[in-house]
Amino acid sequence: MDSPVLGRINNILSHSFVDGPGNRSVLFLQGCNFNCLYCHNPYTINFCDACGVCVASCLVDALTLADGEVTWDTAACVACDTCIEVCPNLSSPKIAVLSPEETWDRLKAYGPFISGITVSGGEPTQQPEYLKALLRLVKQESDLDTCIETNGKMCPEVLMDLLPELDYVMVDLKAFDPQIHKDLTGQDNAQTLETIRTVSEAGKLHMVRTTVAPGYTDSMENIKATARYLAGLDPDIHLRLLRFRPHGTRGVAADWGSPSDEVMDGLVAAARAEGLNRVDRSM
Amino acid sequence: MTQTKIAYPFEHLETGLTPDQVDVFKSLVREVIENPNHLEEQKRLALTDAAFKTLPYLPVSDDALAALGSGEICLLGEGPAPYHPRYVAPDYEKLLREGSAFFDLAPASDLYEAVTSLLTVYNYSPTSGAPPFIGKLDELLEPFLDGLTDEQARPVLKSFWTLIDRLHPDAFVHSVLGPQGSRAGRLLLAVDREVQTITNMTLRYDPENTPRDFALLAVGNAMQLSKPYFLNHPLHEAEWGEDYIVASCYNIMVLRGGIFTLVRANLGEVAKRFDGTLEDLLENHLPRLAEIQIEIINSRINHLVEEVGWFDQSIFIKEGLLDPEKFTAYAGVVGLNELVNKVMELEGQPDAKLGHAEVANQTALKIISTFKEQLLSHPSPYCRGTDGHVTFHAQVGISEDEGTTPGCRIPAGTEPELYAHLQAAAPIQSLVEGGVSDIFEFDQTAKENPEAILDIIDGAMALGMRDLSLGSTDSEYVRVSGYLVRRCDLENRQEEKLLRHDTSHIAREFFNSQPNTLHRRERQV
Numbered sequence: 001m002d003s004p005v006l007g008r009i010n011n012i013l014s015h016s017f018v019d020g021p022g023n024r025s026v027l028f029l030q031g032c033n034f035n036c037l038y039c040h041n042p043y044t045i046n047f048c049d050a051c052g053v054c055v056a057s058c059l060v061d062a063l064t065l066a067d068g069e070v071t072w073d074t075a076a077c078v079a080c081d082t083c084i085e086v087c088p089n090l091s092s093p094k095i096a097v098l099s100p101e102e103t104w105d106r107l108k109a110y111g112p113f114i115s116g117i118t119v120s121g122g123e124p125t126q127q128p129e130y131l132k133a134l135l136r137l138v139k140q141e142s143d144l145d146t147c148i149e150t151n152g153k154m155c156p157e158v159l160m161d162l163l164p165e166l167d168y169v170m171v172d173l174k175a176f177d178p179q180i181h182k183d184l185t186g187q188d189n190a191q192t193l194e195t196i197r198t199v200s201e202a203g204k205l206h207m208v209r210t211t212v213a214p215g216y217t218d219s220m221e222n223i224k225a226t227a228r229y230l231a232g233l234d235p236d237i238h239l240r241l242l243r244f245r246p247h248g249t250r251g252v253a254a255d256w257g258s259p260s261d262e263v264m265d266g267l268v269a270a271a272r273a274e275g276l277n278r279v280d281r282s283m
Numbered sequence: 284m285t286q287t288k289i290a291y292p293f294e295h296l297e298t299g300l301t302p303d304q305v306d307v308f309k310s311l312v313r314e315v316i317e318n319p320n321h322l323e324e325q326k327r328l329a330l331t332d333a334a335f336k337t338l339p340y341l342p343v344s345d346d347a348l349a350a351l352g353s354g355e356i357c358l359l360g361e362g363p364a365p366y367h368p369r370y371v372a373p374d375y376e377k378l379l380r381e382g383s384a385f386f387d388l389a390p391a392s393d394l395y396e397a398v399t400s401l402l403t404v405y406n407y408s409p410t411s412g413a414p415p416f417i418g419k420l421d422e423l424l425e426p427f428l429d430g431l432t433d434e435q436a437r438p439v440l441k442s443f444w445t446l447i448d449r450l451h452p453d454a455f456v457h458s459v460l461g462p463q464g465s466r467a468g469r470l471l472l473a474v475d476r477e478v479q480t481i482t483n484m485t486l487r488y489d490p491e492n493t494p495r496d497f498a499l500l501a502v503g504n505a506m507q508l509s510k511p512y513f514l515n516h517p518l519h520e521a522e523w524g525e526d527y528i529v530a531s532c533y534n535i536m537v538l539r540g541g542i543f544t545l546v547r548a549n550l551g552e553v554a555k556r557f558d559g560t561l562e563d564l565l566e567n568h569l570p571r572l573a574e575i576q577i578e579i580i581n582s583r584i585n586h587l588v589e590e591v592g593w594f595d596q597s598i599f600i601k602e603g604l605l606d607p608e609k610f611t612a613y614a615g616v617v618g619l620n621e622l623v624n625k626v627m628e629l630e631g632q633p634d635a636k637l638g639h640a641e642v643a644n645q646t647a648l649k650i651i652s653t654f655k656e657q658l659l660s661h662p663s664p665y666c667r668g669t670d671g672h673v674t675f676h677a678q679v680g681i682s683e684d685e686g687t688t689p690g691c692r693i694p695a696g697t698e699p700e701l702y703a704h705l706q707a708a709a710p711i712q713s714l715v716e717g718g719v720s721d722i723f724e725f726d727q728t729a730k731e732n733p734e735a736i737l738d739i740i741d742g743a744m745a746l747g748m749r750d751l752s753l754g755s756t757d758s759e760y761v762r763v764s765g766y767l768v769r770r771c772d773l774e775n776r777q778e779e780k781l782l783r784h785d786t787s788h789i790a791r792e793f794f795n796s797q798p799n800t801l802h803r804r805e806r807q808v
Contacts, residue, residue, distance in 0.1 A: 014702055015739070017728040023735035113702055113742030115734070283727060 022115025152192030421468035448480035454766035464497030540609030551618025551687030573657035615678030
């Protein structure tokens with residue numbers, strides 16, 4: 001079995017302009033504790049259970065099943081994503097299993113071009129030991145800053161353990177209303193709200209994001225309540241409203257429409273009217 | 284000798300227009316004057332050009348004639364016998380400080396007088412048409428903002444900027460900003476954002492000293508307008524001294540100097556015929572090509588200086604706006620990509636492509652450094668601005684260059700991942716002091732995060748990149764190799780409508796020959 005400090009990594013992006021301040025390299029960790037109706041990367045939710053369905057589907061024999069594990073041959077892979085499409089387990093066989101040192105070896109060449117490293121997912125805090133070791137290593141080996149994108153649902157101990165290694169935290173607040181949150185994600189949001197408060201008090205809350213999903217989070221009440229909560233913590237918290245887009249989603253959300261500009265602008269204005277100074281939206 | 288076509292069917296390198304070609308000439312004249320897609324001024328320019336090209340070309344050796352005929356050496360439309368320099372970099376600061384007797388301009392005492400003097404002198408550019416360099420505008424205009432509020436200065440700058448574009452509708456007209464931030468610089472960026480002209484622009488960027496907010500403003504413009512270029516100021520200052528400027532596309536020269544001529548070697552044409560070893564290329568072929576290129580360049584400089592007597596007759600020299608001691612000539616190059624890939628093929632490594640394989644990148648460096656060394660090993664007359672030798676330049680390409688990649692670039696649409704692209708391009712760029720650029724386009728998420736683009740610029744400059752052309756895949760403007768074109772003008776060109784911008788005509792043809800110029804990459808998680 002793998003040693004616990006190994007990370008399971010779905011993908012590494014060399015550059016991204018939407019995952020924190022400046023240009024960032026982004027690490028997407030496998031595994032998530034939510035199961036959102038509109039998940040845009042559903043293949044990052046679960047760890048592979050070696051069922052072998054993808055192995056049989058691979059058109060170029062890039063996958064093999066042996067000793068209870070699926071192995072991915074990166075050289076043979078043609079990135080057609082058939083394996084991801086057929087996976088019955090919301091997972092992917094295309095996972096790199098790396099130690100923090102091995103991960104840093106892949107990231108460090110990007111150093112001259114970036115402000116920092118963002119760890120996203122999946123839910124990055126689902127691999128807390130690896131995450132902490134990696135963030136610490138980045139800090140030791142470079143001047144790069146560190147950021148995570150999280151759904152905020154984690155034990156306070158995990159958060160307190162990670163915070164010293166982090167410069168920025170971006171929290172996705174899926175919905176302010178606990179019932180809507182549960183309907184959307186399968187989980188309640190008490191810990192998420194607590195995470196937002198703790199990170200804000202630590203001065204490390206880069207942004208809170210809420211996806212405006214039709215029928216769930218596109219109501220004035222939801223956005224106003226979100227803004228009131230955040231403004232109560234700090235009126236300068238940056239809230240960004242993300243327009244739901246169906247691409248990448250599966251199941252019911254694939255048939256949802258995208259909120260119009262008018263709806264998005266109306267929600268931004270409503271949030272500002274609650275005393276939150278920095279509210280904007282995605283294009 | 285065989286008849287050699289240059290641009291017009293009646294042109295002849297050795298004899299000029301012969302009696303049997305007079306009817307061909309006449310029909311071309313008629314075609315020009317009846318062309319419904321050109322304005323009168325554009326027709327006049329075309330007629331002048333055709334008349335000029337009835338002359339025989341300057342006498343050169345048989346080998347040089349053959350290279351001109353095959354296209355291995357190209358004169359870039361300069362014609363038979365130059366009567367003016369290709370580019371000049373007038374000292375506009377002196378003009379504003381001292382005025383000009385010939386142009387009947389007093390020293391400028393306020394912003395209105397300053398822009399009036401500049402617009403006047405632009406109109407008399409001693410080059411082929413529009414002025415290729417219009418000044419370090421922020422430095423020039425900053426002193427005239429004293430006592431004016433932004434609200435007072437802005438309308439003047441807006442009308443100045445509009446007039447430059449309307450009077451000289453040409454994307455080879457180049458302005459320079461930076462490296463310092465200034466009110467004038469900020470206002471000009473804001474005005475350009477508003478007016479959205481075709482006029483070219485470079486920010487001389489110093490990662491240590493250019494104010495970050497000023498640089499971010501410039502990034503914002505680049506994402507909207509595909510300009511300014513970001514030029515590595517510390518690198519160029521070290522090589523050229525403080526007083527270097529940028530003209531035309533991305534051409535580096537000294538202030539008060541100029542470029543007599545730009546003659547280029549088309550390595551893509553060389554590649555078509557070459558079937559030897561890399562060693563043979565480096566030791567025999569390239570030295571011979573360099574010798575021919577220098578022969579042609581030198582003949583043109585001598586003609587301009589000695590036969591035409593340009594230094595003796597130029598008003599710009601007499602008025603002290605230009606200095607004969609600061610002139611040089613460009614030896615340009617295009618199609619490095621094609622030659623590298625051909626060599627790799629001949630060396631049995633057809634899959635090793637420029638930008639994608641280290642061995643190909645190293646081969647590119649060998650070719651470029653050897654060729655440059657050979658060019659600079661020959662003396663060139665009157666190139667006193669650069670120690671009696673030519674200046675090496677990565678030429679941006681012309682519309683006829685089918686299948687030949689501009690300058691030293693990796694072909695558009697086939698570039699490797701961003702950082703790999705920068706890492707491959709930087710050592711090549713570092714060898715080209717006279718101007719070189721690579722184009723980087725980002726998706727629309729860059730518009731909301733200019734800090735990210737500046738991170739990439741800083742990383743690129745630390746690698747030794749000289750010049751970055753930055754843009755967004757959905758911007759109003761398209762960087763066509765070295766100059767800008769409005770997307771809507773490209774569409775109109777296809778429909779053969781009247782176009783105000785001369786460069787839009789060239790651009791359409793360029794797109795036909797380089798169909799991958801517009802491309803985008805998609806994000807994958």
